[in-house]
Amino acid sequence: MDKLILIDGNSIASRAFYALPLLSNSSGLHTNAVFGFTTMLLKLIEEEKPTHFLVAFDAGKVTFRHEGYKEYKGGRAKTPPELSEQFPLIRELVESFGIPKFELPGYEADDIIGTMTRLADEKGLSVVVVSGDKDMLQLASEHVTIALTRKGVSEVDRFTPEAIQEKYGLVPAQIIDLKGLMGDASDNIPGIPGVGEKTALKFLHEYGTVEEVLARADEISGKIKEKIVEHADDARMSKELATIYRDVPMELQLDELKYDGYDGGTLGAIFRKLEFKSLLEKMDLSGGAGSGADQEAIEFETVTRATLGSSFADRLRDVESIHIEAAGENPHVSELIGFALHSKDGHNWFVPWELLDSPEAGALRDWLADENAAKTVYDTHRAEVALHWKGITLRGVTFDVLIAAYLLDPTESTHTLDELAGRYGLPSLQSDDAVFGKGAKFKVPDEKTLGEFLSRKASLLAKLRPVLQGELEKSEMNRLYYELEFPLAGVLASMEKMGIRVNSDGLRQLGAELGKSIDQLVEGIYKGAGSEFNLNSPKQLGDILFEKLGLPVIKKTKTGYSTDAEVLEKLAPYHDVVSSILIYRQLAKLQSTYVEGLLKEIRPETGKVHTYYQQTIAATGRLSSQFPNLQNIPIRLEEGRKIRKVFVPDEPRWLILAADYSQIELRVLAHISGDEKMKEAFLNDMDVHTKTAMDVFGVSAQEVDANMRRQAKAVNFGIVYGISDYGLSQNLNITRKEAAQFIEQYFAVFQGVRRYMDDIVKQARTNGYVTTLLQRRRYLPDINASNFNLRSFAERTAMNSPIQGTAADIIKLAMVQISKRMKDEKLRSRMLLQVHDELVFEVPEDELELMKRLVPEVMESALKLDVPLKVDVNYGVNWYEAK
DNA sequence: CGCGTCACG
């Protein structure tokens, strides 16, 4: 028996939206309605086993119903943007399910459904209509059941004509009479005032139709009668509005609605894109290793020592992409698993890692190192580092898929190949976790599984390349890609391979001293608190401070009392232990993170630490540093700053040279906003915070005291972060009102800055994204959200990202240019570290003068702004002394 | 594995 399911797409989407909490995925896209829609579809397919399927959507806002009654659906709250942004996704979802969908300008989904039920009824098909709208009940018939959502979305009540009779005492056709009498506030259908469901039903049981009720109004007594007479026209119109139109001119044939079920691969891809991880697992779409149920077969050849003859070198000429698989997060210590090659004629090779050590592998190694052998790669930077430790050189990479994907949407938390396949509609791929297993379960699968998987990746790279190149072109990011990010990857790799020397004896010595101080502090704290406890546990510390010692609670966290530094400083006057705890925290941090943590990261073979820069993580375009993080080595407090003494040059008598941009973010702001006052400060090389204080407080340079400068500095920071009175008030410890006044005074002076802040938010609203000077993009899906918090956050991000991002563009450009100059001039000096606005080098004595001149020169001229860029250079025998 | 805390720009 054939069965047709008809879904009212808009109705189900909004039911799902309001029924589920406002979930959003890692990029801030809301997905709750999509999720609800998905579970509903899955349930229907499983329980109803439809042979035919259709999802109908409303098209546009104006329907034929508005012709007669302009206020139709008026007064209804506007669809929240969090919901409307999900409609394209829902359409895409329906397509991925392989379900036909239909919409027609001028008609609503229920008219389409009404028409389809008529056609299906004529053919004797069994039909289920799914909606959240009671109006649909008018369509019920012998073959047509109406399923209305109850609470949530996946639970439905089913209505046959008998069920309707039982519940309302009406036949389906009378549902429109019911609406005609009682109206429907949600669609702005008036009905007769004073007539609710009860009264309407009573009349209908008696008279049957609206027309009969109106004709025989004189039989009705009391006030109601007057209302009926007075609003007779309203009732007739309301009935008409509630009537589903069942003659929509559409050519849709029933056999076009045939449904053969979904394709697991396609569905898996969109679930991955939407980050429906639970569904992926529940439905086993992520696929266990080797299951590959949804994937097409792929051919590959395993390269052996025998294959590696002279003809193999010839065949390498046709290779266009290579995927190098290395295990683990840290490429400096990762085990290589193998790689796959994909050639232009579609041939795939799998090369087990061990093969590279065989004597026959010379040609292959040469090919990998060949500058002229063009290759498309995923994450060159990482591969280059991993291969380096195995003595293999990688060169000739002409396109990096990961970097392109990152630039196209830097807010995506990851850009794994399986996600990219889904994102760009290419053949789906299993996730690394599905093939290798996660964490302790990590295991390299058998050769066939591995070879197929890596071959799929290599082949996918070749397919992604032209797609991503097209997208970069469209987004005007060619320069950013080819002149900045792509060459930077090589620069980063060489910095990381080089690493920076750490004086481990010095570090251990520092650790021993810290240990003594910590022991003394701990003893004193236990005594003062009257008991021993784990000082590192905020929970235990909270119990001691607030329950045992009865100190006032300043602030709470989700899980209990807050004990952060801000709170402890406020508590210090109440009890002596508190300041000891603050010092303990400071020293414990130094000990665990910077002494013990750093010691663990020193590589025995080199005596150095080799950080790894993530080039594709930060949404603003900044780099980040891991294993260890060398971008957060202490400097603000003297005790911590001493850690910098252990970072030393690799060679005797060499020096550490550090060059940092002065006020780069405010200079960038002066440039983008064009604010005359702010530009003036930098053009005259003034202290920008003093200048701000002068202008805001209306005093002369001599009159600016330390406090005024401090406040001005905080405002400047606030401006860069996307100012809010609340944030500034927290920072300066003043009231929100005072902070708001500050900001107002600031904007009165720096009018160009105010204009920029307004414009950039407007831009974000129109485009959905903001850009840096070099066209780096950041999407802000929440910029039009109705939720105040989400929207405000997006607005601050819109203000901050172009500033932070342009500063990142500039230093990255400088790095690429300096690296080239150092190579061209055959210098022995080495670039070692980048700390957002600072570059650290090690230089031989005889290159010191040259580098002191060259580095700031290149940094200052990396990008021409309307204000000068200023760089300070310092040097010394270690990083501490380079101040 | 999430949370609180704290280091940096």
Added chain:
DNA sequence: ACGTACGTGACGCGC
């Protein structure tokens, strides 16, 4: 009325 300053990574705790 709403209630956060922007961007990161590492550590220890406790479930």
